[in-house]
Amino acid sequence: MxxxxxxxxxxxxxxxAASACTYVIYQYVFSPLxxxxxxxxxxxxxxxxxxxxxxxxxxxxIVDLHRKYGPVVxxxxxxxxxxxxxAFRQIYRVSKAFPKGASYSVVQGTRPFDLANERNEKIHAxxxxxxxxxxxxxxxxxxxxQIDVLLDTLLHKLDDFAKSSQIFDLGFWIxxxxxxxxxxVSFSKPFGFISSGTDNAIFERIxxxxxxxxxxxxxxxxxxxxxxVIKPIFGNWLALNDRHGYFFQFSKDEVEKRKGKPGKDxxxxxxxxxxxxxxxxxxxxxxxxxxxxxAGSDTTAIAMRAIFLNLLHNPQMxxxxxxxxxxxxxxxxxxxxxxxxxxxxxxxxxxxxxxLRIFPSVAFVLDRDVPPEGMTIIGKYxxxxxxxxxxxxxxxxxxxIWGADADEFRxxxxxxxxxxxxxxxxxxxxxxxxxxxxxxxxxxxxxTITWLEMEKLIAALVMRYDFELADDANITEKCG
Ligand code: HEM
Numbered sequence: 001m002x003x004x005x006x007x008x009x010x011x012x013x014x015x016x017a018a019s020a021c022t023y024v025i026y027q028y029v030f031s032p033l034x035x036x037x038x039x040x041x042x043x044x045x046x047x048x049x050x051x052x053x054x055x056x057x058x059x060x061x062i063v064d065l066h067r068k069y070g071p072v073v074x075x076x077x078x079x080x081x082x083x084x085x086x087a088f089r090q091i092y093r094v095s096k097a098f099p100k101g102a103s104y105s106v107v108q109g110t111r112p113f114d115l116a117n118e119r120n121e122k123i124h125a126x127x128x129x130x131x132x133x134x135x136x137x138x139x140x141x142x143x144x145x146q147i148d149v150l151l152d153t154l155l156h157k158l159d160d161f162a163k164s165s166q167i168f169d170l171g172f173w174i175x176x177x178x179x180x181x182x183x184x185v186s187f188s189k190p191f192g193f194i195s196s197g198t199d200n201a202i203f204e205r206i207x208x209x210x211x212x213x214x215x216x217x218x219x220x221x222x223x224x225x226x227x228x229v230i231k232p233i234f235g236n237w238l239a240l241n242d243r244h245g246y247f248f249q250f251s252k253d254e255v256e257k258r259k260g261k262p263g264k265d266x267x268x269x270x271x272x273x274x275x276x277x278x279x280x281x282x283x284x285x286x287x288x289x290x291x292x293x294x295a296g297s298d299t300t301a302i303a304m305r306a307i308f309l310n311l312l313h314n315p316q317m318x319x320x321x322x323x324x325x326x327x328x329x330x331x332x333x334x335x336x337x338x339x340x341x342x343x344x345x346x347x348x349x350x351x352x353x354x355x356l357r358i359f360p361s362v363a364f365v366l367d368r369d370v371p372p373e374g375m376t377i378i379g380k381y382x383x384x385x386x387x388x389x390x391x392x393x394x395x396x397x398x399x400x401i402w403g404a405d406a407d408e409f410r411x412x413x414x415x416x417x418x419x420x421x422x423x424x425x426x427x428x429x430x431x432x433x434x435x436x437x438x439x440x441x442x443x444x445x446x447x448t449i450t451w452l453e454m455e456k457l458i459a460a461l462v463m464r465y466d467f468e469l470a471d472d473a474n475i476t477e478k479c480g
Pocket of ligand 1: 115116117128291292295296297299300301303360361362366428429430431432434435436437438439440449450
């Protein structure tokens, strides 16, 4: 009888409208996250966050949102961005770590060995134990002579620009250097980018893959639809697939060429471990090398470019850095400063920390799942299963930690002996807890790959050249 009154389509519409209203009322009024402020659309749909990432301005937008809404912002129906220092320390603690959120599974795809994106903490811990040694401080020291060779080649190239006072894109050459360093430490073989002066369009490829990962991490349903339906019929439309396609193949070729040859590079050391104990297998080594190329080159290049840009905007700091380097690095021959001298320049160390604080290379919110027992943030209970996380851009600009000048590039803040311990606790450029970057800075004079390559490059360039920003310099910021 009801069907006679209204056609079936009207019934469908009515049921859809009632369900939508119930969902909206639930999210707005009854959800455990209802009391947290945030943009209206974010309360109802994950599309808001995916679009926010797609735009490429997330790094600035998320800071503005915290300035508008306060220390905790609702950025999805079940997701909170956290800028509260206490909650931050709980989320990224080392013991009983919060596991990575579901957004990482998009980047992991079907890879059984993916250190950066593995969500299971036990599997991650076992995999990290297998591969950690070649990334340690002791191993990294062995790479220094090879990095010196690369630096020497770079300086010869840049000398040509300097001699003719030619305007050039320093950022581009920094990228070439960062990629060649990864080739050298991974396979004892630079990719030849510095010597050829070209990247074979690989930067653009990585950037497109990163851009696409950034929004797809929050549109899993679309990613799965693409992988299972669209791709088999119409072919690949997503640049993210380059991570498992082009970059995996790139690394596989290098790993195959590398196998069976002696050498203390990372691949070589992993093969040695394999010979001794059967693990990691060839596939795991290839996955690790893909991560090196994908996660280790662009990140370091962004950091070094940001440091130079800030120095160029602050010529008095550039001058101070040069003076400090000249004093501390007197025994290094020519411009290539050895790492122990670079480590002893307090101002150089402060400049690097500050560059990574003010412009962290990784800008997205590092999602973690709240464990089943829940947690409390600013006095409010958050149930297990909620996704919480912090972006380095947010925690690095909290005035309660960094002071009223948190938005300014001021390396001197890292020279304050009384405050340095506290500042380092909130230094999040390399992530935190059990999932800190494997190529990161360690404390008390120890360094790993990324710090070594940065301090050597910055010291060499600052000691050898005078720089200034070109009048028509085209500086763009895009975050992926
Ligand atoms: C300035 C340079 C770098 C920055 C800013 C950086 C940043 C980060 C951040 C923020 C994370 C944690 C991501 C998360 O929790 O989701 C991470 C993890 C990681 N990074 Fe880096 N990274 C840098 C250089 C490198 C280099 C040079 C390598 C390799 C040679 C590398 C390899 C990795 C790996 C394998 C992980 C995953 C670690 C794990 O979960 O156990 N990164 N990095």
